[in-house]
Structures are given as structure tokens and as C-alpha cells.
Amino acid sequence: xxxxxxxxxxxxxxxxxxxxxxxxxxxxxxxxxxxxxxxxxxxxxxxxxxxxxxxxxx
Numbered sequence: 001x002x003x004x005x006x007x008x009x010x011x012x013x014x015x016x017x018x019x020x021x022x023x024x025x026x027x028x029x030x031x032x033x034x035x036x037x038x039x040x041x042x043x044x045x046x047x048x049x050x051x052x053x054x055x056x057x058x
Contacts (some may be wrong), residue, residue, distance in 0.1 A: 002048040003039070003043040004041035006040045007036075009039060010032070012032055013033050016029045017029040
């Protein structure tokens with residue numbers, strides 16, 4: 001789940017960088033890249049994968 005969010009954030013950052021948009025000081029391509037890297041790190045850490053970590057025996 002976090003990998004999909006990161007891909008969307010990276011795509012938005014690339015689009016903002018390509019059109020050279022100025023949408024404010026706090027919301028720029030570098031901020032979106034850092035946000036995307038955060039989501040990739042969370043995905044690689046195992047968060048949002050749907051795996052519960054508990055084994056159930058029947």
C-alpha cells in the first residue's frame with residue numbers, strides 16, 4: 001500500500017518539477033520526494049503489506 005502511495009507522490013513531484021510549478025515554499029518537488037522516500041521506507045520496513053505476523057493453526 002505504501003509503495004503505491006510513494007509512486008503517486010513521486011509522479012506528482014516529477015510533474016511539478018517538469019512544469020516548474022511554484023505552489024508555495026512548503027509544498028515543492030523536494031518535499032514530495034522526501035515524502036515519497038518516507039513511504040518507500042515504510043513499505044520496505046513491512047508496514048502496510050497486509051501481513052499480520054501471527055500464525056493461526058486449524
